[in-house]
Amino acid sequence: DAKTTQPNSMESNEEEPVHLPCNHSTISGTDYIHWYRQLPSQGPEYVIHGLTSNVNNRMASLAIAEDRKSSTLILHRATLRDAAVYYCILTPGNTPLVFGKGTRLSVIA
Amino acid sequence: DSGVTQTPKHLITATGQRVTLRCSPRSGDLSVYWYQQSLDQGLQFLIQYYNGEERAKGNILERFSAQQFPDLHSELNLSSLELGDSALYFCASSISGQGAMDTQYFGPGTRLTVL
Numbered sequence: 001d002a003k004t005t006q007p008n009s010m011e012s013n014e015e016e017p018v019h020l021p022c023n024h025s026t027i028s029g030t031d032y033i034h035w036y037r038q039l040p041s042q043g044p045e046y047v048i049h050g051l052t053s054n055v056n057n058r059m060a061s062l063a064i065a066e067d068r069k070s071s072t073l074i075l076h077r078a079t080l081r082d083a084a085v086y087y088c089i090l091t092p093g094n095t096p097l098v099f100g101k102g103t104r105l106s107v108i109a
Numbered sequence: 110d111s112g113v114t115q116t117p118k119h120l121i122t123a124t125g126q127r128v129t130l131r132c133s134p135r136s137g138d139l140s141v142y143w144y145q146q147s148l149d150q151g152l153q154f155l156i157q158y159y160n161g162e163e164r165a166k167g168n169i170l171e172r173f174s175a176q177q178f179p180d181l182h183s184e185l186n187l188s189s190l191e192l193g194d195s196a197l198y199f200c201a202s203s204i205s206g207q208g209a210m211d212t213q214y215f216g217p218g219t220r221l222t223v224l
Contacts, residue, residue, distance in 0.1 A: 034212075043113075043199045043201075043215030045111070046212050046214065087152075095165070096154040096157055096165055097154065099144075099152035100151075
C-alpha cells in the first residue's frame with residue numbers, strides 16, 4: 001500500500017488558517033489523495049480529494065505539490081468544531097481505505 | 110448526518126457470546142464496508158460487499174462473518190467473542206465500491222464491549 005506520513009499532532013488558534021501537511025513520496029500516477037477526518041466519538045467524515053490540481057470545497061482546500069509527493073489540507077478559518085483527527089489517504093482504486101494514525105488537530109479558543 | 114445508519118449504538122456482552130451488528134447504507138449506494146477501531150490498532154478494514162457479493166477482505170477474523178442482503182443492508186456477525194474484540198465497529202457505504210475517486214460515507218458506529 002502506498003504510504004503517507006503526517007505529523008502526530010498540530011495546534012491552531014480559533015479563527016486562524018490551518019495547514020495540515022501530508023507526505024506521500026511513493027505515490028503512483030493513478031493514486032487519488034483523499035482526506036477524511038474523525039471528530040470525537042463519531043465516524044470518519046469525508047473532507048476532500050484530488051488527483052493533480054488544487055481543489056476547493058465548502059469544508060477545505062487541498063493543495064497538491066507539482067510532483068505530487070506531498071499535499072496540504074487547508075482549513076481557512078479553524079473553529080472549535082474542526083478539532084479532530086485528520087487522515088491523508090492514497091486511493092489507488094478498487095481497494096478499501098487504509099487509515100494511518102493521522103494528525104490530531106487541537107483548536108484553541 | 111451521513112445517511113448511513115448503524116444499530117445498535119452500544120452493545121455489552123460476555124466472552125463466548127455471539128452478536129450481530131446491522132448497517133443500512135445511504136440511499137443509492139451499492140457498496141458496504143466494515144471497519145474496526147480499537148485503541149491499539151486504529152481503524153482497520155474488515156470486509157467489503159458490493160451489491161450482495163463479497164468484494165474485498167481485510168483483517169477479518171474467522172470468527173467474524175458478514176453478508177449484504179438484497180435490500181443492500183449489511184450485517185456483521187461476531188462469534189465466540191473475546192475481550193480483545195471490544196472496539197468501535199463502523200460501517201461505510203459508497204456508490205460503486207471501485208475506482209480511486211469513490212468516496213465512503215461512514216455511520217456513527219457500534220460500540221461493542223465484551224466483559
